Amino acid sequence: MAKSYDHLFKLLLIGDSGVGKTCLIVRFSEDSFNNTYISTIGIDFKIRTTEIQGKKIKLQVWDTAGQERFKTITTAYYRGAMGIILVYDITDERSFENIQNWMKSIKENAAPGVERMLLGNKCDMESRRKVPKERGEKLAKEHGIRFFETSAKSSQNVDESFNALATDILMNMTRRAAHGMKDPLDLKNSSKKGSSKCALI
Incomplete structure (x- = not known):
């Protein structure tokens, strides 16, 4: 039986608890929103095929628990991830400050x-x-x-951000394959991209 896709990309969402990682994933995978989600315990993932x-x-798309006590669980899931989305809540300064800690965790654990x-999630809560x-x-x-500001509630920039990351992975994979590099995660990413602006609507 032929597979129904050309490539499989593992994406990982990380960030503090309560920043809306689960809501973003559900909005992207199921186009729905529920603000009464309980905190993710451990790991969960959703699938969506896009062109x-x-x-x-x-x-x-893998969802991780943001609480520190689950950090030992989540470190193993960095391996094999081709794209990592760092999420903070624009209404919570501490979640933004902690992005540097999550960056350090990526450096220590990811390819x-x-x-x-x-x-920056929850941009519908401007006030x-x-x-x-x-x-x-x-x-x-x-x-x-x-960089994108997103709203899982209004769906603003959710599809755009996930698709932009998938596009970057695909382009990297294509470029490296052209140079005879089989595994896109084997070498350090030498071409760094600039910030992508995204206006609030």
Whole structure:
């Protein structure tokens, strides 16, 4: 039986508990929203197949518990991840400050060539904003990664951000294959991307 996709990409969402990782994944995979989710215990994942540059890409999106006590569980899941999305809550400054700790965790546990992206979630809650958009853009630029502000509730930029990350992975894979590099995660990512601006609607 022929497989129904050209590539399978494992994506991982990390960030503090309560920033909306589960809501983002459910919005992306099922196009629904429920603000009464209980905290994820351990690990869960969702699947969505999307088409990028004429290729069918199966995205396996892993949700991790943000609580520190589950960190030992989540470290094993960095391995094999081709894209990692760091999520903070724009209404919670501490969740933004902790992104640096999550960056360090990626460096310690993930493959050196992994694609990364920064998301500032809950941008529908503008009146409660604590983290200016410019701070997110600046941090993303410092790390050479894409940046989006998203809302799982309104679905703003959810598809766009996941698809942008999948596109980056595919382009890296294609470029490395052209140079005879089989595993896209074997080498350090030498081409760093700039911040991608995304306007609030």
